[in-house]
Amino acid sequence: MFLRLSWKSLLSRKGSVLLTLMALTVSILVLLGVEHIRHQSKQSFSQTVSGVDLIAGARTSSVNLLLYSVFRMGNATNNIDWSTYQEIQAMPNIAWTIPISLGDSHKGYRVMGTSKDYFTHFRYGQQQTLRFAQGREFDGLFDVVLGADVARKLGYQLRESLILSHGIVSTGFSDHDDKPFTVVGVLAPTGTPVDQALYVSLEGIEAIHINWQQGIKLPTKPGADEHIDPAMLVPKNITAMMVGLKSKMATFQVQRAINDYRAEPLTAILPGVALSELWQMMAVMEDTLRLISALILVASLLGLSAMMLASIRERQREIQVMRLIGASPWFLFRLIQAEALIIVLLAASIAGALLSGLLLATGSLISAEFGLHISANFLSSSNIVMLTSVIGATVVVSTIPAISAYRRGLRAAGN
């Protein structure tokens, strides 16, 4: 009877209730949406790389090293000598290493020179290995493997040939057009920066730079490339390296060994630590978004309270009637709170349904545009906390009209 009474009461004031409901739905949608996307991007971000124990590069800040080695953003301060790579590889406790050689690009996508170990040892997400959607690893000198986004956006098929450019922007003057590469494999999508790059062997990188000095192509006699001396294909230096250890216990020991390396100044970082450092830099942005969505919610809850308070005056007669048949003022207090809660619970359900629908509808678009996989299940623990505090805030805010009803109930007398 109590719920029936509050429900009928709300129905009798459809207009204002509906508008309040809409305002609340929008603000709860914003709140849940922001929180969900924040949570998902953080998760997706922190899973960009996993299973790699250390990343080493020329001495620089950990965030910078992470940015260029994993996200392929910005540039390395310096390179590592190939002999250094080999010496680190030979250190005890080291299980595997992946060389990273950056500096070339293809139509705006970075090209990474590496070894086949990349496809075997690199892990992302929950310890997932890279998988091939089509084709296989690079084998020949001029074989290239494409990240999922590169293949999709540029529409490359297996066995198509493409030309790499020197540097990160394609100017047309510095193309390696004398040595085209052939697509031999396309990686399955990972939702990480892996999708945004092309992969060639270190030898391939060396081969296209034969006859280049200081980033300038030297004029060559036609046909001179036909006989490439294998000795010339040994890399001279690389940009960074990923390291896998035999035992996690050795992490700090190896990190110190690399940091103290005598031949050249190096930095070794723990990817997980650097990732959270990087995420911390975005914390202000994150907090601002949360604050704004919380304020929007507070505004619409106050709107709800104002609407209810205004309705109390026109409900004077009704309050009298209920008092007359034995309702206590406390009953009226609870009635008003129940009405506010019904509106908020309805708004939360509608917002939840809308959010799920929106995420389902735009999920593929978001993952295509931003490489971000957002699950449609928004009921994360943080969102459950959010919803609970929304309900708590409703109880608090609706005490204002509820007290007004209580007081009117106390004074309500006969005609």
Place this chain on the structure above:
Amino acid sequence: MSIVIRALSYAYAEQPNVPVLNIPEWSADAGEQVFLQGPSGSGKTTLINLLNGIFPASTGEIEICGHRLDQMSARQRDKFRANHIGCVFQQFNLVPYLSALDNVRLASHFASGTSGTSGRGASRSAEDLLSHLNIPKSLWHKASSQLSVGQQQRVAIARALVNRPELLIMDEPTSALDKKNRDQFMTLLKELLTEQPATLVFVSHEDELASHFSRHESIVEINQAAEVA
């Protein structure tokens, strides 16, 4: 005795020294039907609100069916009113957005769940009462605001009687009705009271209704507040 009042006085909280009502002694027997007359400003509304327990007595005793209202808490008075007293006022007796049936059921909802102080047995069925009061079945589920004034007042009787109260308080219940509806109202009320006896305090300024009642009282004579002031 159904109503016993001794040295009862009531003053508004804003003016505690100026009682608006002061009744040295007044009582009504169980089943008695009292016709109470009084001009507005004579303390009529105050007396009604003291009898049904909405106002607490400032001083003195007020006893309904052997229960001392002046010794109860506000909560207890609310519960007592739900179980033992039925009220019908001039108009706006119903929750406008609830159906006729739900209005009657709401009254039994407030009466239920009490311990010890429940009324005389189980409450009557709302459907039974509504058909007794000539409310067509087609109107039972309509919002009460859509009913005519005459129909609303009859639903109000049903609501007042649903918990089989010992005391029925009516304040100008027929003033908003035309003659035809008023006569129908009185006939139905008398019928129901024979079937389900209760003490009735009927406040009205309509002298022609006085003939329906055995005992006539004037509030001006009962209330001595003016002399005190």
